[in-house]
Amino acid sequence: MNSHDVIIVGGGLAGLRAAIETSQYCDTAVISRVHPLRSHTGAAQGGINAALGNIEANKDDNWQKHAYDTIKGADFLADQDAVEVLTKGAPARIIEMEHWGCPFSRTAEGKIAQRPFAGLGYPRTCFAADKTGHYLLVTAYEQAVKRKVKFYDEWFVTSLITDKGAVKGLVAFDVITGDLKAFKAKGIVLATGGAGWIYGRTTNSMINTGSGMTMAYRAGVALKDMEFVQFHPTTLYPTCILMTEGARGEGAYIVNSQNERFMQRYAPKAMELAPRDIVARSIQTEINEGRGVKNLYVHLDIRHLGEKKIMLRLPGIRDLAMDFAAVDPIKDLIPIWPGQHYTMGGVDCNAKCETLIKGLYAAGECSCVSVHGANRLGGNSLLECVVFGKIAGEEAAKYARTITQDDTKESLLRDSLNAQKDHVARFYAGSGDEDPSIIREEMRNLMVEKVFLFRNRQDLEEAKAKLKQLKAKFSKLRPIIGYKVYNLDLIRAIELEEMLELSEVIVAGALGREESRGSHVRLDFPKRDDERFLKHTLAYKTPDGPRIEYSAVRITMYPPEERKY
C-alpha cells in the first residue's frame, strides 16, 4: 500500500509549487501523467503579472490596479475576494521564484523586467524572454527535487477515493508497468491543468484532457463556469501553436488580407492589446467577412521590431514560426488564427482552494477559484499557479496534520481499486466495434464547429445531441488492446471518456447562459445580462447528464460596469 500525507496530482507549476509547500510540513508525493518537465506549463511564453513597479512606466502601479484590470478582463464574473488574494500575493510569489533561480529578463537597473500585456493598464508582466513558463517550470521542479519530494512519474490517476464527504486516497496506474494501485492520502491537491484537447483547434499539449476536473466531477464536486473557454487570438495557422501575446506586448501588429490593422475598428484605444476574447473575435470576424488571407487566417507582423529586439525578446516564437510554418518573422508575416487556449472553468473551490470534499483541494488551470471569470488576462495563469499552488499546499498540509487517527478502511481502498480494475477490464473486453480515434476526431471537430467563438442555441442543441450520440458510440467501443506496458490505446480511451464528459458540461453551461460575457458569446443573446447572469454556473454530475445550478459572484471592490477598450 502506497500511503502519503498529501498527494498532489499533476507535476506542472501549480502542482510543484504546492509540493514545495507541503513538503515543509509533511510527507508529500507528486503523481504525474508525464515527467513533470513535460508538463504544459513549459509551453507558456509571455510572462507572469505582478504590480512590482520596476520600470518608469509602472511606478504607481499597485495590487488594486492589477485587481481592477483582472476583474474588468473577467467581465466582472471573477470573485473579487479571490482576485485580491491573487494580486496581493503576486509580488512575493514572483520574487520567491526569482530567489529560487528563475532567470527573469532584466531592466537596466538589474530588476525583473516588465512588459505590456493585453488588458493591463500598466506594463505589469514579468518575463524571461518568451519562455517564461519553461523557466518557471524548471525552477519549481529543481526546488521540489531539492526538497526531496517523492515523484511518481508517468502514473495515471483514474479516480479519487472518498468516504463520508472526505478524501481518502486515489487509484492510479503505472503507465510503464500497467499495474493499478490504490494510494492512501489524508489530503489531495488536484493540479492537472486544462482541458484544451477537447477542441480540434488548441494551443494545449496533447495531455491536457482535463482529467482532474473529471475526477472531481465524478466524486460529486461541481464544475464551475465551464462554458468559459478562452480562445487565443494569435495561434499559428494551421497547427495552433501559440504565438505569445508578448509579441503584441512588444508592439506587433495584426493585419488582414488588405494589410489593414483592423483592430482600430474593434478596440480603437487598446488596438492589438485589447483582451484576448475581443481580439480573437475580431480576427474571426475579419476572416468570416472575407478579409482573411485565403479566407483562413490573418497575419501577425513583428518585422518592424527589428532583428535585434526579436532575437532578444521573442527568440522562441521565431523558432516556432520557422519550424512549424516555414516563415522567418524577421522578414515574413506570420499566419495566425484563433485557437482554444485556456479553460477558465474548473473544479469549484474557494480562495483557500478548498472543494466540497474535505481534504480535496484544487489549484491552477484545473481549478475555478474564480479569478479569471469570463475571460482570463494573459500573464495571470502562471501567476495563479504560484499563488494558489502555495495556498493549496498550505491548506492541504494543515488539514493532513489534523488527521491523527487513521480510520480509512482497507475494504474501501480494495473496493475502489477493484472498481477501477473492472472498468479497465470492460475496456479490454470491448462491447462493440466503434473506433475511439474516430469518436475523438468527431468530438474535437464538433466543439470547433458548434461551441467555439460565436455560439447560438441551435448550434449548442445540435452539439448536445451529437455528444449524446458520441457517448452512445463510446459505450460500444471495440476491445482496447490488452497490453500492460505503456498502453496508449488504453490511456487514450480513458482520456476520451473524460473529455466526452467535460464537453457535455461545457455545452450545458453554454446553453444555460443566455447572455454574452467575456469569452462566451451567444449571437442570440448579444448583450451581457447582469440581472439574470451575474452568477457562476455550477454543474453537478447526475446519471442523466449535468445538473446546472448557479451561485452568486462575490463583489467586494468594483461594481460591474460596461467593458470597453
Place this chain on the structure above:
Amino acid sequence: MSEPQKKILLRIQRFDPKMDTEPHYDVFDVLVRPRMTVLDAMFQVLEKQDRMLTFRYSCRSAVCGSCVAFINGKQRLACNTQVSTLGDEVTIAPLPHIPVVRDLVVDLRPFFNKMDLIKPYFEGKDPYPEKEFPQSIKDREAIDTVIDCIDCMACYSACPMSWTNEKYPGPAAFLKAARFINDTRDTATAERLRLVGCEDGIWRCHTVFNCADACPKKLNPTNYIQQLKRKTATHKH
C-alpha cells in the same frame, strides 16, 4: 480533381524487452499531408494501422522534449521534424544507448538520476533579500540559451562517454551545472566545480561535439564543458 496522394514508408523499430529476444522493424505506408511532422505520421500509424505502437508525446511544439527519437540516423524531436525534409523513407528508432521500455519509449531514470550528481538546483545567498537579487542585463546574458535545455536526452544518447561510463553525469547535467555556475546569483560555484571536476566528471569528455550535433535546441554542451574545465583549473578554493 483529386491528385494522387503522396505516400511515404515509415519504418519503426519495435521491441518489448519482456517479450521479444531482439528488436525488429515494422514498415507502414503513411499518407502525407501538407506540413506533416514525424509525430503526425506516428499518430497516423497508431490510429489507423497499429494501436500496439507506443511512444511519448505531450506539447507537440518542441518545448517539452517528450517525443525525441532516433529519426533517420539522428536524435530529433518528432514533433518539429517535417516529413518533407526526410525523403520517401523515414526510419524511427528509440534513442540509442538507453534501455528501452517498449517500442520508442525509453527509460528516463538513468538520465534524471545522474542530474543529481551536479546539485541540480539553485542556491541563493542567504538570507534572501526582500526584493529580487539584482542582476545586470549583461550578467543575465551570460546564462542566455544555456537555460533553454528541455532535458530531452538527445545529447545524453549521442555521447560516447555516457555510453560506456555509468558514473559520467553526461552533457545535459554539465550544461545544467554551467547554467548555475554562470549565474551571478548562484552561490554554490565551488561545490559544483568540485562535483563536475571529479574523477568521472568533465575531464572524461572527448570533445567530439556529438552532443552539440544532437541538440534539437541548438545548444552546445561541449563548449560549456570546455568552459567548466577552464573554471575548474583556475578556481581558487
